[in-house]
Amino acid sequence: MKIHRRIPVIRSYFEKRDARRLRALLILGENSEFSGFVDKRAKGASIIVGNDCLIEGALVAETDQSQIQIGNNVYVGGQTTIDCVRSIVIEDDVLISYHCIIADSDNHSALLSIRKKDLADWKQQHKHDWTTAPTAPVRICHGAWIGARAILLKGITIGEGAIVGAGSVVTKNVPPWTIVAGNPARVIRELTPEERAN
Numbered sequence: 001m002k003i004h005r006r007i008p009v010i011r012s013y014f015e016k017r018d019a020r021r022l023r024a025l026l027i028l029g030e031n032s033e034f035s036g037f038v039d040k041r042a043k044g045a046s047i048i049v050g051n052d053c054l055i056e057g058a059l060v061a062e063t064d065q066s067q068i069q070i071g072n073n074v075y076v077g078g079q080t081t082i083d084c085v086r087s088i089v090i091e092d093d094v095l096i097s098y099h100c101i102i103a104d105s106d107n108h109s110a111l112l113s114i115r116k117k118d119l120a121d122w123k124q125q126h127k128h129d130w131t132t133a134p135t136a137p138v139r140i141c142h143g144a145w146i147g148a149r150a151i152l153l154k155g156i157t158i159g160e161g162a163i164v165g166a167g168s169v170v171t172k173n174v175p176p177w178t179i180v181a182g183n184p185a186r187v188i189r190e191l192t193p194e195e196r197a198n
């Protein structure tokens with residue numbers, strides 16, 4: 001039986017207390033806690049986390065162009081994956097629940113002739129031609145709340161203060177101060193002035 005060579009996850013981080021290793025992978029602001037997982041797959045990638053955050057999920061930076069920017073007072077729940085090829089921006093006071101997926105790329109081409117080569121490439125030390133996959137930046141604006149198991153696809157902006165219901169698949173921009181839910185996510189109502197008050 002062929003023994004497959006495991007690719008060491010040397011750029012990944014598990015141990016909460018190893019601040020030196022963590023700081024080699026990302027910039028972590030004051031009073032922020034990190035008990036999640038960083039997978040920085042390219043040296044030029046940039047991961048910046050602001051102040052007063054709690055990050056329990058996974059931050060994955062795929063390419064030298066990947067930029068994950070997280071503002072202040074942001075929560076990212078356990079088992080949530082933020083998978084960035086180009087740009088994912090999360091503004092201040094955002095809550096992202098557990099088991100969510102936020103991705104700025106489809107990762108694969110719709111063309112079978114291209115896609116069928118992806119696995120062989122990936123098995124060679126995680127090589128992938130990211131130019132073959134549709135990619136577009138994602139932004140989650142100030143004060144938004146993303147419910148458990150939501151999926152946010154490429155190119156969307158979640159407006160200020162908006163709420164994404166549990167289990168939603170967000171395929172289009174979400175207007176500020178609305179609640180969206182379902183698959184595909186649709187506006188179920190606008191938030192009241194009382195709910196918007198800061």
Ligand SMILES: CC(C)(COP(=O)(O)OP(=O)(O)OC[C@H]1O[C@@H](n2cnc3c(N)ncnc32)[C@H](O)[C@@H]1OP(=O)(O)O)[C@@H](O)C(=O)NCCC(=O)NCCS
Pocket residue numbers: 096097098146147148149163164165166167168179180181182188189
């Ligand atoms: C969206 C949410 C905030 C509720 O908002 P709400 O304004 O109280 O909405 P309601 O419960 O009155 O529901 C309004 C309609 O939306 C539907 N709806 C509510 N949440 C939904 C969801 N997550 N997915 C699909 N439909 C949903 C309801 O079925 C209802 O439909 P109807 O009008 O056909 O009966 C809540 O349902 C939710 O998803 N919360 C997230 C909880 C979570 O993930 N917690 C994890 C800890 S951070």
